[in-house]
Amino acid sequence: MKRVMIVMGTRPEALKLCPVVLEMKRRENLAVAVCSTGQHRDMLESTMRVFSVRPDSDLDVMRTGQSTAGVTARILDRVDEVLEADRPDLVLVQGDSATAFASALAAFHRGVPVGHVEAGLRTYQLRSPFLADFHFAPTLTAKTNLIREGKPEKSVFLTGSTVVDALRFTLRQTKATPGWGFPAGARILLFTAHRKESFGEPLRGMFRALRRIVEAHPDVVAVCPLHHHPEVRRTAAEVLEGCERIRVVEPPEIVSFHRLLAGSYLVLTDSGGIQEETTALGIPTLVMRYSTERSEGIRAGCLRLCGSGEHGIVQATGRLLEPDSAEYAAMRRPSRVFGDGRASVRIVNLLEHLLK
Numbered sequence: 001m002k003r004v005m006i007v008m009g010t011r012p013e014a015l016k017l018c019p020v021v022l023e024m025k026r027r028e029n030l031a032v033a034v035c036s037t038g039q040h041r042d043m044l045e046s047t048m049r050v051f052s053v054r055p056d057s058d059l060d061v062m063r064t065g066q067s068t069a070g071v072t073a074r075i076l077d078r079v080d081e082v083l084e085a086d087r088p089d090l091v092l093v094q095g096d097s098a099t100a101f102a103s104a105l106a107a108f109h110r111g112v113p114v115g116h117v118e119a120g121l122r123t124y125q126l127r128s129p130f131l132a133d134f135h136f137a138p139t140l141t142a143k144t145n146l147i148r149e150g151k152p153e154k155s156v157f158l159t160g161s162t163v164v165d166a167l168r169f170t171l172r173q174t175k176a177t178p179g180w181g182f183p184a185g186a187r188i189l190l191f192t193a194h195r196k197e198s199f200g201e202p203l204r205g206m207f208r209a210l211r212r213i214v215e216a217h218p219d220v221v222a223v224c225p226l227h228h229h230p231e232v233r234r235t236a237a238e239v240l241e242g243c244e245r246i247r248v249v250e251p252p253e254i255v256s257f258h259r260l261l262a263g264s265y266l267v268l269t270d271s272g273g274i275q276e277e278t279t280a281l282g283i284p285t286l287v288m289r290y291s292t293e294r295s296e297g298i299r300a301g302c303l304r305l306c307g308s309g310e311h312g313i314v315q316a317t318g319r320l321l322e323p324d325s326a327e328y329a330a331m332r333r334p335s336r337v338f339g340d341g342r343a344s345v346r347i348v349n350l351l352e353h354l355l356k
Contacts, residue, residue, distance in 0.1 A: 001029055001030065001031050002029065002030055002031070002089045002090070002351075002355040003030075003031045003032075003033065003086070003087070003088045003089050003090075004024065004030060004031070004032050004033070004088060004089065004090050004091075004092055004115075004351060004355075005032075005033045005034075005035055005082070005083070005086055005088035005090070005091050005092070006020065006021055006024075006032060006033070006034050006035065006091075006092045006093075007035045007036075007037065007079060007091060007092070007093050007099060007100075007103040008034070008035075008036060008037070008044065008048075008094070008099065009036065009037035009038060009039030009040065009044060009061075009075070009097060009098070009099030010039050010040045010043070010044060010095075010097050010099060011040055011043035011044055011046075011047050011251075011254070012094075012095060012097075012163075012272075012273045013044075013093075013094045013095060013097060013099060013100070014044050014047040014048050014051075014053075015047055015163060015166045015254060015273070016094050016095070016117060016118065016161070016162040016163050016166060016273070017092070017094050017117065017162070018047070018048060018050075018051035018053045018166065019051070019162050019165040019166050019169060019343075019344040020092065020117065020162060020344045020347055020348060021034060021051070021053050022051060022053070022344070023344040023345055023347075023348045024348050024351075027348060027352060029352060030348070030351065030352060030355070033056045033057070033086055033088065034053060034054070034055045034056050034057075035055060035056065035057045035059065035079065035082055035103075036048075036055035036057070036058045036059065037059045037061050037075050037078070037079070037099045037103070038058060038059055038060045038061055038062055039061060039062060039071065039075070039097065039098060039099050040062075040228075041062060043228075043251055046253045046254070047253070047254045050169075050170060050173070050253065050254050050255055051166075051169070057082050057086075059074075059075065059078040059079065059082070061074040061075050061078060068098060071098050072098040072101065072102045073102075075098060075099055075102035075103065075106075076102040076105060076106050079102060079103045079106040079107075080106045080109070080110070083106060083107060083110050083112060084110075088112060089112075089113070089355055090112065090113045090114070090115055090134075090351065090354075090355060091103060091104065091106075091107040091112050091113070091114050091115070092114075092115045092116075092117065092351075093114065093115070093116060093117070093132075094116070094117040094118050094162075095117075095118050096121075100116075101131075104116070104131040104132060105131055107131075108131045113133040113134065114131055114132045114133050114134070115132060115133070115134040115135075115136060115347075115351065116132035116134070116135050116136060117136045117159075117162060117347065118136070118138055118142075118161065118162075119132060119135035119136055119137050119138075119142060119146060119156070120135060120137040120138075120139075120141075120142025120143055120144075120145045120146040120156070121138070121142055121145075121272075121293035121294070122142075122145045122293055132155075133155060134155055134157070134350070134354060135151055135155055135156045135157065136157055136159045136343075136346075136347050136350070137156055137157065137158050137159065138159065138160055138161035138162075138276075138338060138339060138343070139158070139160075139161070139296050139337065139338060140158060141295060141296055143156050143157075143158045157346070157347075157350055159339075159343045159346040159347050159350070160338065160339025160340055160341075160342065160343035160346065161276050161338040161339040161343055162339075162343045162344050162347070163273055163276045163277060163280075163338070163339075164276065164277075164280050164336075164338055164339035164340065164341050164343065165339070165341050165342070165343050165344045166254075167258060167277055167280055167281070167341075168341045170254055170255045170258045171258055171259070171262065173255045175255065180223070180247075180260070182221050183221065185219060186219055186220070186221040187217075187219055187220050187221070187265035187266070187321070188220075188221055188222075188223060188260075188263060188264045188265050188266075189210075189213070189214070189220050189221070189222040189223070189264065189265060189266050189267070189268065189317075190222075190223050190225075190260060190261060190264040190266075190267045190268070190269075191210050191222050191223070191224045191267075191268045191269070192224070192225060192227075192267075192268075192269045192270070192271050192274060193206045193207070193227075193232065193268075193269070193270050193288065194227035194229060194232050194270065194271065195270045195271075195289075198270055198288075198308055199231050199232075202308040202309075203231070203232065203235050204235055204238075204239060205308065205309060205310035205313075206268075206270070206288055206308060206310070206313060207235055207236055207239035207240055208239055208310050209310045209311075209313035209314045209317070210222055210224065210240070210246065210268065210313075211239060211240060211243050211246065212310075212314050213313075213314060213317050213318070213321070214243060214245050214246055215243065216318070217321050220245065220265075220321065221245050221246075221247065222245065222246045222247065223247050223249060223260060223264075224236065224240070224246055224247065224248045224249065225249050225250065225251045225252060225257070226248055226249070226250065226251070227251070228251075236248055258277070261274070261277060261278065261281065261283065262281050262283070264283055265283075265284075266283070266284050266285070266286070266317070266320055266321070266328075267283055267284070267285040267286070268285075268286050268288060268313065268317065269285065269286075269287060269288065270287065270288045270289050270308065272292075272293065272294065275287060275292065275294040275297050275303055276294060276297070276338040276339075278297075278302060278303070279294075279296075279297040279300055279302040279303060279334075279335050279337060279338055280334060280335070280336070280338060280339070281334060282302060282332055282333045282334035282335070283302070283332070284302060284304075284320060284328055284331035284332050285297075285302060285303050285304070285331075286303075286304055286305075286306045286313065286316050286317060286320070287303055287304065287305050287306065288306060288307065288308050288313060289305060289307070289308060290305060290307050290308070291305070292305060294338075296337040296338065297335070297337065297338070299337070300335035300337045301330060301331055301333065301335070302331055302332075302333065302334075302335055304316065304331065
């Protein structure tokens, strides 16, 4: 029996890897060990609970005030200890977080093959190393990116995105979620902003734009789940204070968040994974960035780049909130461009074959 160690440390990683864990546990010839780095402790654990996934090892790496370099070094050191004790046949990571990078590097140094879920997403604004042996690309564009960069074609596999698998799982859940108590007929605008490159004036401008939008449209209620980073919380408090129709909330657990997302009229975000979720659901989404690694959603028509400038965000949102907006109607259509909900099955099928 081949042994796969799956490492996760953030909520997006748990969301996209837990479906793979569940599928792997259905197989008789694969053993799975889940390693949690604890990079984003509360949000990670609440998401894992939704899927009834428990870690086999918990590295507890976070320290108050720790730098990105510090947490990366700690993950590298602690994952290496687990690798020495566990001796897996393959390490599976997702995305581009400190957990994914440091875990892949630790495995690389020990000669353990690495599989990378969500491989091949590129903005081409930053060069970075690649340590994976097997690349599980969510889209044809991502697969093409990897092959163009020189990855052996036999190591690159088109699977779809596991976030669509996760979305289908969470929206089937029947457990009660908190009621939001929105006024009848209100249009819900979901707003998320947290990327480090937005910190400072760009982030302030995003929040100012949100306030201007809500104040200009009496039937709009905005929900703003706040990232835990102090810079995000400080900026939101300064700009949004006193605006009654902007609900600043703690990040909801994932079932509640997905139901909120599915019921939203419009989404404003600088996030990555949300772009895939809204495209699958058909929720019109303005991406508050100047480029995106999810260009497939742009071509599908559900996503639109509006930049991070205050004026651009207000103008683009205003057009979509106009009565009987043709632009809005054209964007409100689900697309399977990011997957059909069976990416986890494809990935585990591939692992069974590759680890023979």
